[in-house]
Amino acid sequence: MQKKEYLELYHQMVLIRRLEEKAAELYQDGKVGGFLHLYIGQEAVSTGIISARKPIDRVITAYRDHGVAINSGIPVKRVLAELEGKATGVSGGRGGSMHMADISLNYWGGHAIVGSHIPLAAGLALGDQYAGNPAVTIALFGDGATNIGYFHEGLNLSKVWNLPVLWVCENNEYGMGTSVPRASAVSDIRQKAIGYGMPNRAVDGMDVLAVRAAAEEMIEQIRAGSGPQFLEANTYRFRGHSMGDPERYRKQEEVRQWEEDDPIGNYQKKLISGRHATKADMDAIEKQVDDEIAEAIEFAENSPEPALDTLFDNVYVEE
Amino acid sequence: MAKITMREAISQALWEEMERDPKIFIMGEEVGVWGGSYAVTRGFYDHFGANRVKDTPISESAIVGSAIGAALTGLRPVAEIMTINFAFSAMDHIVNESAKLHYMFNGQMRLPLVIRTVSGGGRQLAATHSQTPDAIFAHFPGLTVVAPGTPADAKGLLKAAIRSDNPVLFIESATLYQLRGEVPEGDYIVPLGKSTVQRPGKDVTIVTYSKMLDYSLKAADQLASEGIDAEVVDLRSLRPLDMVPVIESFKKTNRAVIAEEGWKSYGVGAEVSARIYEEAFDYVDAPIKRVAQKEVPLPYNRNLEQAALPQIADIVAAVKEVM
Structure with missing residues (x-):
């Protein structure tokens, strides 16, 4: 990896962190409506995974999607504009926090019914298999999604048809407020992949380089025809499930311990110890991110609301 | 004009469309080797091959969900749900995804998807296999719901459904497959949404x-x-x-x-x-x-x-x- 690449990963993770912090503020100011699920703490997972894809590889995820949106290449201003429901938002103000997609970037959303996008991911991969495209579909979902039927139907079908999918479980320890041992028959989520005869691995989801390395290897095996594979990334969300979560289900001490395993802090140490970048390089990136966020907020604030006469646009494709 | 059955009319529409456009494929339980549980796709597997006539596991959610995914990539899947009673297992995909993705992502995504299924009672299959819940599906903006009553309309509407870029739920009647009627040969289209x-x-x-x-x-x-x-x-x-x-x-x-x-x-x-x-x-x-x-x-x-x-x-x- 070149220095530029190391720094780009750092840039993306810091950008996501600052975006989410700002989104929480905007929510408190009443500028963001609906639900808001922050990605703080999990930045290394999506950043590492998506940095390993080629442009032909498709990405699809669940509702905690702002980080995936940024990593997929959506400008932060269009994410913030969507959070504010503006016409310039990535989904034109129709989708909000949970439903962001830009198919020109091969990013297919942003799906908010837990697990329901898992069969869709199998279908995206089926499309590439049918057309003979050498593409891999990367499907991210939480630990909670592995307890719903869609997951099992989707994984089964992907194996029966040998579809090119990398299944990525972001195990952040809780499905809303229910911990993995209280909700899942097995706490090592990847064991579920064994039941479908699927190659599987676990990776430290707080280590962006480890995530990237695992994803790179698995994606290339899938591209070479291995069939679907399963990666469990062990991570933690530092904030509540969504805004207004009283967090009665976990102790502050537990959160504090995980915060010491901060993926951004971990990466800073690696960059320094591996001599990939200096403190000054990182400071420069943080400054750049602050500017990007400020600019994005200005863009979102100055963007128009969707016109009321566009209410019925895109219910159907006009034929 | 030839007088053929509803079953033959539906089969003919599917066959002709698949011959016309290689992006069209069918998938569902027993559509291939078996020839379709209502024999609509008999002969398709041998003619079009396993890649275009896909037998699926008994997984309604995976059938509709993956058909949606494939449609998003530009293919034109015709997914079969053996009876509409089983569509409840795929309700989330029909209602929360197929009816909404085009709107919710501001027109970016298109779903040229047909879900064929069979509705109606009268065959002594009892409460779980005999329902006519068509109206439930018609409740949702974003879906197109079609239910032909003649062989000619079955052929013309199915062709229109397959050519549509919108998701269409195509509801056949369990006791109409033997109904005979005159059906125009070749490219016969009946527009969707016209009484x-x-x-x-x-x-x-x-x-x-x-x-x-x-x-x-x-x-x-x-x-x-x-x-x-x-x-x-x-x-x-x-x-x-x-x-x-x-x-x-x-x-x-x-x-x-x-x-x-x-x-x-x-x-x-x-x-x-x-x-x-x-x-x-x-x-x-x-x-x-x-x-x-x-x-x-x-x-x-x-x-x-x-x-x-x-x-x-x-x-x-x-x-x-x-x-």
């Missing part, structure tokens, strides 16, 4: 679709022998619902009976009668009557089942009540 007059008349309007079209036409023949000239309007699509031929007919006859196979409560008859009252209240000469299924889960016993299902005699009786 039509299947039998002209001047005394009363019968509004119906699918299996109940056949019953309504038979009821109209009986009524004709008693001097009542019924006009039969076939909705063909439940969403978008084209009320124009219905209102035109009603303004002429001032009386209407609505016949559907599903339950009356919150059903197609409720919607159509409400719209007639809203759009043509000044033309009403008698309260509109609805003929529908009795409000019970369908029983297995043949006599009980037939007692619960709407019959030709019920339509005849309802027409006489509004006259």
